[in-house]
Amino acid sequence: MTLSTMLSTMGAGMLRTCAIFFLTILFSLPLGMVVMFLRQSRFGIVRVITKIYIAIMRGTPLMLQLLMWYFGPYYLFGMNIRGYRLPAIIIGFSMNYAAYFAEIYRGGFETIPKGQYEAAEVLGYSGPQTFFKIILPQVIKAILPSVTNEVITLVKDTSLAFTLAYNEMFSIAKQIAASQTSFMPFVIAGVFYFIANYAVAFGMERIEKALDYYR
Amino acid sequence: MILEMKGIQKSFGGLEVLKDISLEVDSGEVVSIIGPSGSGKSTLLRCATFLETIDSGEISYMGVPAATTGPEGYALYVSEAELRKVKSYFGLVFQQFNLFPHYSVLKNIMDAPIAVQKRDKEEVYEEAMELLRKMNLENRADAYPCQLSGGQQQRVAIARALALNPAILFFDEPTSALDPELTGEVLKVIRQLADEKMTMVVVTHEMPFARAVSNRVIFMDKGVIVEQGHPEIVLGAPTQERTIQFLRNYQR
Amino acid sequence: MKKKLAILLAMVMIPASLAACGSSGSDAPAYRFLEEDLGTESYAIGFRLGDEELAETVSGAVQALVLDGTYASIGEKYPDIKDFLCLTAEGIDEASLPEKGSGDPEYVFKHGFDLDYPPYSYLQDDGSVGGFDVELAQAVCEYMGWGYEAVPFNWDAKDMELNAGSCDCIWSGFTKEGREDLYTWGITYSDNTQGILVAGDSDIKTLADLAGKVVGVQTATSAYDMLEGDRKDLADTFGELKVYETYTIAYNDLKAGAIDAIAIDLTAGSYLIAGDNQ
Numbered sequence: 001m002t003l004s005t006m007l008s009t010m011g012a013g014m015l016r017t018c019a020i021f022f023l024t025i026l027f028s029l030p031l032g033m034v035v036m037f038l039r040q041s042r043f044g045i046v047r048v049i050t051k052i053y054i055a056i057m058r059g060t061p062l063m064l065q066l067l068m069w070y071f072g073p074y075y076l077f078g079m080n081i082r083g084y085r086l087p088a089i090i091i092g093f094s095m096n097y098a099a100y101f102a103e104i105y106r107g108g109f110e111t112i113p114k115g116q117y118e119a120a121e122v123l124g125y126s127g128p129q130t131f132f133k134i135i136l137p138q139v140i141k142a143i144l145p146s147v148t149n150e151v152i153t154l155v156k157d158t159s160l161a162f163t164l165a166y167n168e169m170f171s172i173a174k175q176i177a178a179s180q181t182s183f184m185p186f187v188i189a190g191v192f193y194f195i196a197n198y199a200v201a202f203g204m205e206r207i208e209k210a211l212d213y214y215r
Numbered sequence: 216m217i218l219e220m221k222g223i224q225k226s227f228g229g230l231e232v233l234k235d236i237s238l239e240v241d242s243g244e245v246v247s248i249i250g251p252s253g254s255g256k257s258t259l260l261r262c263a264t265f266l267e268t269i270d271s272g273e274i275s276y277m278g279v280p281a282a283t284t285g286p287e288g289y290a291l292y293v294s295e296a297e298l299r300k301v302k303s304y305f306g307l308v309f310q311q312f313n314l315f316p317h318y319s320v321l322k323n324i325m326d327a328p329i330a331v332q333k334r335d336k337e338e339v340y341e342e343a344m345e346l347l348r349k350m351n352l353e354n355r356a357d358a359y360p361c362q363l364s365g366g367q368q369q370r371v372a373i374a375r376a377l378a379l380n381p382a383i384l385f386f387d388e389p390t391s392a393l394d395p396e397l398t399g400e401v402l403k404v405i406r407q408l409a410d411e412k413m414t415m416v417v418v419t420h421e422m423p424f425a426r427a428v429s430n431r432v433i434f435m436d437k438g439v440i441v442e443q444g445h446p447e448i449v450l451g452a453p454t455q456e457r458t459i460q461f462l463r464n465y466q467r
Numbered sequence: 468m469k470k471k472l473a474i475l476l477a478m479v480m481i482p483a484s485l486a487a488c489g490s491s492g493s494d495a496p497a498y499r500f501l502e503e504d505l506g507t508e509s510y511a512i513g514f515r516l517g518d519e520e521l522a523e524t525v526s527g528a529v530q531a532l533v534l535d536g537t538y539a540s541i542g543e544k545y546p547d548i549k550d551f552l553c554l555t556a557e558g559i560d561e562a563s564l565p566e567k568g569s570g571d572p573e574y575v576f577k578h579g580f581d582l583d584y585p586p587y588s589y590l591q592d593d594g595s596v597g598g599f600d601v602e603l604a605q606a607v608c609e610y611m612g613w614g615y616e617a618v619p620f621n622w623d624a625k626d627m628e629l630n631a632g633s634c635d636c637i638w639s640g641f642t643k644e645g646r647e648d649l650y651t652w653g654i655t656y657s658d659n660t661q662g663i664l665v666a667g668d669s670d671i672k673t674l675a676d677l678a679g680k681v682v683g684v685q686t687a688t689s690a691y692d693m694l695e696g697d698r699k700d701l702a703d704t705f706g707e708l709k710v711y712e713t714y715t716i717a718y719n720d721l722k723a724g725a726i727d728a729i730a731i732d733l734t735a736g737s738y739l740i741a742g743d744n745q
Contacts, residue, residue: 009594
């Protein structure tokens with residue numbers, strides 16, 4: 001196999017890796033917000049369920065969760081799971097990362113002084129206005145470093161999709177390594193992850209800098 | 216009558232903080248509330264601005280009721296929509312300023328009139344710049360709160376409250392968080408507002424200021440109004456033992 | 468046994484011929500198998516329990532491909548496998564086989580396999596999916612007139628994939644021994660021997676020499692099952708049995724001298740060392 005075939009074969013996998021990454025970010029960031037609110041719900045039962053959910057998501061290996069999401073519908077309900085591979089992966093990743101993001105958000109909201117809410121209330125801001133205009137921008141600034149860490153972890157975690165035989169980049173690297181008895185694919189994979197994470201870190205740093213105008 | 220509070224009663228977990236307090240503020244009046252810490256003066260202000268809910272009693276602004284006595288004797292607040300209207304009658308200046316750190320000085324002042332009162336941007340801008348001139352901060356319009364001194368921040372907070380054109384302005388210990396050399400600039404602004412006949416209620420520890428600016432001084436202790444009246448009388452010739460005690464301690 | 472000897476002979480011959488050209492200072496190949504093996508096993512097609520009809524049809528089609536020569540011609544493409552192809556025309560009753568093109572044209576046969584398992588199923592040099600098992604399965608579908616769908620899966624999850632119906636069979640160098648009751652088995656189309664791979668200059672000559680040594684094996688393979696099962700007695704003499712995610716990593720460890728030997732089937736092992744023994 002020539003290097004260019006290797007690269008183009010792995011390139012298809014990189015697209016799938018990127019798909020997992022971006023779809024997970026797209027769903028888990030807002031979902032984390034929902035989980036955070038459920039965790040502070042007025043209803044005790046909702047709070048308990050959410051806490052159990054977070055504990056499971058953080059306390060069990062993501063690989064196991066992926067198997068659960070994919071095969072669960074068949075074993076529990078006898079459902080036909082054809083074509084369900086990518087959705088299962090996205091659900092698995094999003095639910096897992098949402099749990100982590102929820103905890104990060106919670107920490108972020110706790111850094112906002114009560115006075116900010118009171119000032120907004122006295123000035124007549126509505127609930128949604130207070131949340132989106134006053135509180136959320138400050139929370140985002142506070143949580144940015146922790147979110148960056150999670151996002152970088154996610155880039156590397158995408159390789160866990162091999163559990164469900166979704167041919168993302170790392171699965172292909174392993175297959176090429178087996179067929180070519182060569183270490184080269186792993187080197188390429190390493191370079192790819194490094195560049196991807198460098199881009200993430202660079203982007204997040206730019207955002208952090210852009211929010212640096214206030215303390 | 217701008218503000219009418221009648222028979223206000225408020226407890227925190229069994230501890231009665233306000234015991235049957237009544238307070239009326241007339242248009243153009245400047246009322247100072249003094250008293251030792253824990254006397255309930257800040258709580259009274261927070262009840263008046265709906266940051267705390269009262270247990271029983273009545274509150275109304277400009278004759279519009281906000282809280283009335285319900286059938287079981289407990290306070291009954293009006294609907295959320297009606298309350299919003301009442302809220303537009305007053306402004307509050309906090310001890311800790313509570314400016315929005317991610318907004319510039321100008322945006323801190325302009326945002327609520329535009330977002331809450333849906334007023335015209337141009338008009339609000341003109342007014343905000345006028346307020347900043349009044350606060351002697353017109354050259355800091357584009358600065359962020361973290362770049363300002365405490366005194367400057369508090370003046371921005373006052374401008375922010377005034378931008379909504381309230382009928383009455385509350386101050387909750389506006390100079391307590393400031394270094395002594397910065398209190399003067401804030402008190403000067405409040406004095407200026409008093410000269411313009413702005414209706415104000417000020418919770419304060421600054422006795423000379425209270426004496427010079429207020430039309431009326433209220434001394435509170437242990438959840439009740441012990442004594443109130445003309446500043447020269449309450450601060451100069453108090454009749455109640457507790458007031459005398461407090462002022463003596465204060466002078467020491 | 469004959470096949471094994473042939474392989475061993477070939478492995479000695481190739482480097483020997485290289486040495487003759489003066490490209491190598493030693494007569495020994497870089498890597499070799501021990502003469503003693505761990506045992507021989509059959510590779511067959513595993514179907515869901517109770518799926519007798521499909522197992523029978525596919526087995527019949529494979530036999531038909533033996534008769535028309537396709538089976539052998541696919542074998543020609545995979546020199547490492549050729550010697551282990553155990554089916555011959557002898558004893559096949561042509562009348563009992565399904566007719567060519569007699570399958571339901573709407574049916575799509577879902578072939579489940581591991582893409583990490585050369586030369587049975589693996590990525591080809593051009594990046595496409597291939598291997599002996601893949602080509603044979605495709606030929607079966609062509610014979611029957613079925614559609615073919617490749618379902619590469621993670622080997623650890625093969626049973627879940629099969630039970631959940633995402634594939635119709637496990638067909639990927641799949642060992643029958645020890646799993647007789649777990650699947651409905653189709654035809655045994657290849658057999659293979661588990662052996663021990665060591666460096667050419669290693670002082671390990673017999674299985675007994677492995678005592679105290681570090682031996683690598685890939686998880687969930689027959690070699691692994693054997694060392695955990697029938698040959699546990701042997702494995703107990705090892706210094707350590709190191710279990711790898713893939714043989715590629717194990718082989719790199721062997722090259723680097725981090726382990727002393729690898730337990731692997733002769734086909735996969737020959738494929739692994741082919742590059743280094745040339």
